[in-house]
Amino acid sequence: xxxxxxxxxxxxxxxxxxxxxxxxxxxxxxxxxxxxxxxxxxxxxxxxxxxxxxxxxxxxxxxxxxxxxxxxxxxxxxxxxxxxxxxxxxxxxxxxxxxxxxxxxxxxxxxxxxxxxxxxxxxxxxxxxxxxxxxxxxxxxxxxxxxxxxxxxxxxxxxxxxxxxxxxxxxxxxxxxxxxxxxxxxxxxxxxxxxxxxxxxxxxxxxxxxxxxxxxxxxxxxxxxxxxxxxxxxxxxxxxxxxxxxxxxxxxxxxxxxxxx
Amino acid sequence: xxxxxxxxxxxxxxxxxxxxxxxxxxxxxxxxxxxxxxxxxxxxxxxxxxxxxxxxxxxxxxxxxxxxxxxxxxxxxxxxxxxxxxxxxxxxxxxxxxxxxxxxxxxxxxxxxxxxxxxxxxxxxxxxxxxxxxxxxxxxxxxxxxxxxxxxxxxxxxxxxxxxxxxxxxxxxxxxxxxxxxxxxxxxxxxxxxxxxxxxxxxxxxxxxxxxxxxxxxxxxxxxxxxxxxxxxxxxxxxxxxxxxxxxxxxxxxxxxxxxxxxxxxxxxxxxxxxxxxxxxxxxxxxxxxxxxxxxxxxxxxxxxxxxxxxxxxxxxxxxxxxxxxxxxxxxxxxxxxxxxxxxxxxxxxxxxxxxxxxxxxxxxxxxxxxxxxxxxx
Numbered sequence: 050x051x052x053x054x055x056x057x058x059x060x061x062x063x064x065x066x067x068x069x070x071x072x073x074x075x076x077x078x079x080x081x082x083x084x085x086x087x088x089x090x091x092x093x094x095x096x097x098x099x100x101x102x103x104x105x106x107x108x109x110x111x112x113x114x115x116x117x118x119x120x121x122x123x124x125x126x127x128x129x130x131x132x133x134x135x136x137x138x139x140x141x142x143x144x145x146x147x148x149x150x151x152x153x154x155x156x157x158x159x160x161x162x163x164x165x166x167x168x169x170x171x172x173x174x175x176x177x178x179x180x181x182x183x184x185x186x187x188x189x190x191x192x193x194x195x196x197x198x199x200x201x202x203x204x205x206x207x208x209x210x211x212x213x214x215x216x217x218x219x220x221x222x223x224x225x226x227x228x229x230x231x232x233x234x235x236x237x238x239x240x241x242x243x244x245x246x247x248x249x250x251x252x253x254x255x256x257x258x259x260x261x262x263x264x265x266x267x268x269x270x271x272x273x274x275x276x277x278x279x280x281x282x283x284x285x286x287x288x289x290x291x292x293x294x295x296x297x298x299x300x301x302x303x304x305x306x307x308x309x310x
Numbered sequence: 311x312x313x314x315x316x317x318x319x320x321x322x323x324x325x326x327x328x329x330x331x332x333x334x335x336x337x338x339x340x341x342x343x344x345x346x347x348x349x350x351x352x353x354x355x356x357x358x359x360x361x362x363x364x365x366x367x368x369x370x371x372x373x374x375x376x377x378x379x380x381x382x383x384x385x386x387x388x389x390x391x392x393x394x395x396x397x398x399x400x401x402x403x404x405x406x407x408x409x410x411x412x413x414x415x416x417x418x419x420x421x422x423x424x425x426x427x428x429x430x431x432x433x434x435x436x437x438x439x440x441x442x443x444x445x446x447x448x449x450x451x452x453x454x455x456x457x458x459x460x461x462x463x464x465x466x467x468x469x470x471x472x473x474x475x476x477x478x479x480x481x482x483x484x485x486x487x488x489x490x491x492x493x494x495x496x497x498x499x500x501x502x503x504x505x506x507x508x509x510x511x512x513x514x515x516x517x518x519x520x521x522x523x524x525x526x527x528x529x530x531x532x533x534x535x536x537x538x539x540x541x542x543x544x545x546x547x548x549x550x551x552x553x554x555x556x557x558x559x560x561x562x563x564x565x566x567x568x569x570x571x572x573x574x575x576x577x578x579x580x581x582x583x584x585x586x587x588x589x590x591x592x593x594x595x596x597x598x599x600x601x602x603x604x605x606x607x608x609x610x611x612x613x614x615x616x617x618x619x620x621x622x623x624x625x626x627x628x629x630x631x632x633x634x635x636x637x638x639x640x641x642x643x644x645x646x647x648x649x650x651x652x653x654x655x656x657x658x659x660x661x662x663x664x665x666x667x668x669x670x671x672x673x674x675x676x677x678x679x680x681x682x683x684x685x686x687x688x
Contacts (some may be wrong), residue, residue: 132337145653156371164342169413171336171375177409178371191652210336210370241405242371 051079054113055213055245056101061110070096074110082248083239083259087291088266094249095217096267101247102215103127103137109277115213123175132160134213135206140223141198142232143190145177149176149201150186153208171189175204180234196227200234207238228252232259257300265291275303314345318365324357331365336372346380355408356388364394374406429481433686448645452575455567455573456670470573471580478539479581483588485538489521490589491528494596497521497548511605517611518597519620523595529676531636535582536668540643543574544664547647548657556648565578572642583632631679639668 056078063071070093076086086094099105099114102117112119117130117151143152153172163171173183179200191235200233206214220237221226228235228250232255250256264274267287271298273280281292281301292301316338318329328349334342353359363379367376384390395403412663459466501517547570550556559566594616602608607615646664 147654157336160334161337163336164343166413167339167343167376167379170379170410172373173411173413174371174375174406177411183411183413189653207661208336211373 054078055080055115056247057113058101059096059111061097061100061112061174063093063100064108069269071107071266074266074269074271076264076271076274078247079262080243080245081239081243082250082261083235085256085260085263086247086249086266087251087256087263089251089287089291090249092266093269094251094266095260097244098217098247102134103131106134107162123244132209132213133211134211135211135263136215137199137202137206137217137219140216141202143189143198143201143205144245145190147189147190148186149190149204150182152190152201153186153205155205155210171208172204175208176201178207180230195222198225199223199231203234203238206236207242210242212243212245214244214246216246217248218249218251220252225254228254229258233260251295253294257304259310266290315349316342316542317345317349319352320354320433321356323533326353326356326358327358327360327362329362329369329504330377333367334373334377335367336370339376340368340372342373342536353384353388358391359384360524361390361392362394363396363399364437366396366399369402369570371402371406374402375410378403378406378410386615398533413601418677421581430626445642446643446651448648449641452567452571452644453642455486455565455572456575459568459572466576467569467573470569471576475581476556476578476586477661478535480587483583486534486585487529489534489590490527491596493526493530494518494522494593495600497526498600499604502600511607512611512615514597514601514605516605516619518594518601519616520624522597523590524624525628525676525680527593528586528635529672531585531589532639532672533580533669535578535585536643537665539578540639540668541661541665543640543643544650544656544661546648547644548650548660550649551588551648552652552654552657558682560655567647571637574644575637575640578636579633580594581637582636583629586629586632589643590628602632627679627683627688631676634675635672637670642668643669650673 054077056076058074058076061071061074062069063088068148072096086097090092096105099116100107100119103122106119115130115133122130138214139249144150144155147155149219150169150172151158153175154168157171176183176186180199181197181204185193185197185201190201193201203216203219216235220231223231235246235248236259240269248255248260250260260277262276262281265272265285265288267285270284272287273283275283280288292299314332316330316332317506318331320327320329323612381390381392403514421644498518501514502511505511505517507513556566556570596611598612601608601612643664646660646667649661
């Protein structure tokens with residue numbers, strides 16, 4: 050981990066009509082860490098992420114990503130910035146009319162004139178990297194299972210070798226085995242490629258296994274920000290409720306036993 | 311000696327040294343490829359090739375894939391060495407090497423024109439036949455559901471039906487009115503010029519009074535409704551299929567024919583004749599305006615002639631066609647909707663098909679009616 054700030058959000062306010070979703074939200078993501086955005090349903094985790102990737106403009110506040118101020122970013126800078134990050138959407142958002150291989154290659158075909166053999170070689174490597182067989186490249190998204198869609202989406206997000214990766218609920222809708230495999234894949238890729246990862250999640254296992262630091266959203270504010278240990282010390286009612294379920298309790302106990310032995 | 315942005319080459323008789331340098335990033339890979347394209351011929355028949363990687367400032371996985379592939383290629387003919395690599399370079403090299411497998415060559419597309427042509431004709435024919443059988447299946451199931459509804463009227467979904475009447479009928483009034491008005495004007499204008507030559511001014515009433523209610527209003531209305539509502543039926547049902555709403559309804563015991571198909575068909579059968587009647591009035595009104603402006607036939611004369619000379623059967627024939635057109639449009643709209651599967655692109659494809667099929671069949675049935683009515687002397 051380094052002290053270099055990759056994303057900073059200051060005084061963010063978000064409104065949908067009358068409804069206030071965020072009020073004075075601050076958070077900071079540092080280089081090389083896996084940052085989790087936690088919170089119950091409807092707490093605006095995904096909305097906050099959408100504000101980081103320029104899909105949504107906050108009503109007030111400053112967002113800075115990789116040194117670019119998103120509030121008054123020029124068209125050219127916005128394009129450059131978009132090549133520096135990868136985004137994996139909750140349901141993959143693969144283009145249904147293209148095969149998996151074409152989905153992964155779409156950026157290369159659109160913005161570069163790399164030869165076709167080279168593109169196929171790169172696509173193959175990315176497929177292998179996310180643990181998909183090369184033959185999957187010929188399939189259409191409708192023919193894939195949920196786990197494969199997420200992996201293919203990740204391969205597409207990684208094609209430009211971004212240093213910053215956004216994951217929206219990467220393990221939701223996966224069976225426990227696939228979810229754990231996906232968690233492992235993410236940590237592995239982080240080490241291999243030196244990624245900074247921001248993920249929206251409410252999967253207890255992912256939070257314990259993968260996330261380095263996190264921000265917990267509740268009641269329009271960031272209730273707490275820090276490492277898991279720091280968060281668990283906080284006894285805000287929302288955090289106690291979030292980590293008070295049986296599944297979390299088991300994990301906390303296991304963690305305590307591990308650290309005491 | 312040759313120097314580019316990404317590679318600098320030194321050659322003597324048997325050896326070559328490639329100094330690779332700069333930022334090797336995937337978005338610049340096309341330039342890197344182009345530079346190598348230029349220098350590769352110079353590397354032929356060299357015994358050993360030396361890659362000096364000390365100038366590399368940055369390399370990502372995509373560019374490394376390229377480096378590895380060019381290294382493999384050169385290895386076939388020469389001895390290749392890589393020297394002065396930074397730890398980052400080695401790390402990236404090992405990482406990519408782990409996942410890099412040779413790609414099997416892509417199949418060359420065949421250009422057998424005649425076989426492809428015959429093949430595609432066969433394929434199209436077969437899929438048309440298949441579609442036809444599926445459509446008959448669909449009609450059969452809809453008919454069964456229809457008779458069931460007739461026997462058990464309490465099962466008819468009146469609320470859905472009325473809301474569909476509103477969507478397919480009421481909201482179509484403005485566009486039907488405008489189109490019909492314009493068609494009335496065009497017909498009246500064109501005939502006015504011809505009729506004036508013979509002094510047969512008053513016959514414009516017969517012209518308008520027969521052509522609009524009997525043929526033009528039903529056809530125009532049906533085409534507009536096919537474009538508006540037929541397509542929306544397909545798209546709605548298609549999306550419901552993709553989001554698994556149709557499956558959810560099936561598992562809850564909601565028969566899709568009773569809940570989705572019949573309300574739409576009923577609604578269309580009710581709405582279309584009403585729209586045709588409306589289009590009749592507007593079309594004739596447009597004719598009346600032109601008759602007055604161009605030929606000096608005033609409103610009283612026009613209406614008098616309309617009542618005496620034009621038989622009511624022409625109007626009835628037009629209205630009679632309405633339910634048939636409606637049935638075709640709604641049935642095809644729903645049928646194509648249920649054919650949607652898998653991806654979002656198929657919604658677009660089947661919606662197009664639905665509109666094209668519906669308009670074609672409306673015109674075909676109209677021609678059929680024309681022949682039948684003429685033979686029957688109606």
